[in-house]
Amino acid sequence: MNLQELKLTTPYLTLDVEFYDKSDIAPLKKPFLISYSQDAAEILGVDVNDEDFLTALCNGETLLEGSKPFSMCYAGHQFGHFVPRLGDGRVMNLGKSESGWNLQLKGAGETLYSRQGDGRAVLRSSIREYLMSEAMCGLHIATSRAFALIGSDHDVARERWEKGAMVLRMSTSWVRFGTFEYFYNKQQFDKLEQLADYVIVESYAHLEGKEDAYFLMFEELIDRTALLLAKWQGVGFNHGVMNTDNMSMAGLTIDYGPFAFLDDYDFNYICNHTDTQGRYAFGQQPNVAQWNLSMLMRALSPLVSIERMQEALELFGEKYSSYYLGFMRKKLGLLVEDEEDLSMLRWLFGLMQQEQIDYTYFFRTLSHYDGEKSTLLEMCTLEEPMKDWLEFYEKRLLKEVTSTQERQTQMCATNPKYVLKNYMLEYAIDKAHRGDYSGVDEMLILARTPFNEHPKAEHFAKPAPKSMKNLKLSCSS
Numbered sequence: 001m002n003l004q005e006l007k008l009t010t011p012y013l014t015l016d017v018e019f020y021d022k023s024d025i026a027p028l029k030k031p032f033l034i035s036y037s038q039d040a041a042e043i044l045g046v047d048v049n050d051e052d053f054l055t056a057l058c059n060g061e062t063l064l065e066g067s068k069p070f071s072m073c074y075a076g077h078q079f080g081h082f083v084p085r086l087g088d089g090r091v092m093n094l095g096k097s098e099s100g101w102n103l104q105l106k107g108a109g110e111t112l113y114s115r116q117g118d119g120r121a122v123l124r125s126s127i128r129e130y131l132m133s134e135a136m137c138g139l140h141i142a143t144s145r146a147f148a149l150i151g152s153d154h155d156v157a158r159e160r161w162e163k164g165a166m167v168l169r170m171s172t173s174w175v176r177f178g179t180f181e182y183f184y185n186k187q188q189f190d191k192l193e194q195l196a197d198y199v200i201v202e203s204y205a206h207l208e209g210k211e212d213a214y215f216l217m218f219e220e221l222i223d224r225t226a227l228l229l230a231k232w233q234g235v236g237f238n239h240g241v242m243n244t245d246n247m248s249m250a251g252l253t254i255d256y257g258p259f260a261f262l263d264d265y266d267f268n269y270i271c272n273h274t275d276t277q278g279r280y281a282f283g284q285q286p287n288v289a290q291w292n293l294s295m296l297m298r299a300l301s302p303l304v305s306i307e308r309m310q311e312a313l314e315l316f317g318e319k320y321s322s323y324y325l326g327f328m329r330k331k332l333g334l335l336v337e338d339e340e341d342l343s344m345l346r347w348l349f350g351l352m353q354q355e356q357i358d359y360t361y362f363f364r365t366l367s368h369y370d371g372e373k374s375t376l377l378e379m380c381t382l383e384e385p386m387k388d389w390l391e392f393y394e395k396r397l398l399k400e401v402t403s404t405q406e407r408q409t410q411m412c413a414t415n416p417k418y419v420l421k422n423y424m425l426e427y428a429i430d431k432a433h434r435g436d437y438s439g440v441d442e443m444l445i446l447a448r449t450p451f452n453e454h455p456k457a458e459h460f461a462k463p464a465p466k467s468m469k470n471l472k473l474s475c476s477s
């Protein structure tokens with residue numbers, strides 16, 4: 001089917017009027033297509049045979065059949081403080097495809113929920129979100145997706161003048177923990193029920209009609225969130241703004257802002273430079289997720305017994321640890337479970353932190369391990385501690401039944417060669433600011449196939465240049 005034939009519906013608009021605001025999209029001046037994701041087009045089931053049409057769609061100048069733009073209302077805990085009304089301040093929903101993807105334009109102008117904002121998104125942050133959603137999908141991590149990215153000649157005021165851009169993004173759900181908190185705070189419990197029913201149909205269809213559906217939804221979300229966090233930690237992803245309004249009711253990664261992949265392993269790494277207390281530091285993320293779930297639990301308390309939810313939530317830590325350890329065992333090429341694995345892992349992390357070793361590069365190099373230690377030892381200033389660890393690891397491998405070759409193949413399919421580190425995104429952004437958008441597509445290839453070899457991009461698989469490591473990002477986007 002051609003993109004032009006795609007039809008949308010707007011089930012969210014069947015909810016009460018307090019849930020959304022219908023507003024008009026404000027297109028950008030002189031839009032142009034920068035890139036689109038072929039893979040995202042495929043999952044939508046469409047062919048892009050007219051790029052002008054896609055550009056007009058991305059700029060809100062053309063609407064698909066059935067599309068009725070609206071923005072969604074929500075609240076949220078931002079850095080621990082409750083804000084009673086947030087909402088899509090710069091996002092316009094277009095509607096939902098038959099295949100279940102809710103399309104949105106980010107940066108489409110002011111909405112009822114814009115507060116002091118201008119409703120715009122600048123080029124650099126749009127490039128980041130576009131590439132990163134596709135990268136997370138490439139890493140098999142649950143996420144919203146990005147279909148296309150446009151640039152424009154539209155001036156947008158930030159710390160300096162920048163150009164406006166828009167991402168046509170899509171997700172199986174855009175409902176946030178904060179959407180429930182909004183109605184809980186207003187004591188509108190009938191709305192909570194409407195919303196829970198909506199979320200079940202949209203993201204937990206197998207629970208539809210079950211007597212205990214609200215509790216089961218919460219219980220499953222705990223599980224999905226534990227798995228998501230295990231993957232974030234395992235791949236070295238720091239979200240940066242884990243406010244409850246950025247937490248997905250479907251257990252997805254959403255709202256990409258000042259995120260980062262780790263360069264050198266650092267448990268305390270903070271990617272968001274406004275996060276002076278380190279609330280959302282890399283190592284804190286699983287705890288924050290649990291705290292966020294407890295805020296959601298409170299918002300759901302008029303619908304479900306809080307004691308039952310509390311009991312379920314207490315299992316978060318156990319679930320997370322089990323997913324995490326399972327994931328890390330795979331990264332180490334271990335299929336057999338051994339009780340010393342956790343201490344071996346802690347030993348390794350201590351070493352990596354001490355020696356400032358690049359997280360992704362280390363695991364990818366280890367994936368080729370055959371007893372030859374030099375490439376791994378070269379990553380360290382002091383070789384002895386790493387040598388000791390590798391000797392222990394080698395003994396541990398003897399408990400495995402797989403051959404070296406099988407282990408290497410499995411590890412290369414688990415440990416990405418490429419993650420989109422901030423300096424790589426900066427490379428694409430710098431080029432784009434000079435009018436050359438080829439860096440975006442260059443990074444998109446690495447994002448989509450991070451486990452493959454890409455000989456021309458070999459340098460991006462190495463640690464970042466020292467001056468560009470562990471950058472801190474601003475929220476201003």
Ligand code: AMP
Pocket residue numbers: 086087088089090091113114115116117118119120121241246255257477
């Ligand atoms: P974030 O943490 O980026 O997800 O954003 C927090 C809130 O601020 C959300 O409600 C956004 O819609 C809103 N927001 C962020 N930037 C803008 C902007 N430029 N204009 C209007 N609202 C914005």
Ligand code: MG
Pocket residue numbers: 245246255
């Ligand atoms: Mg947000």
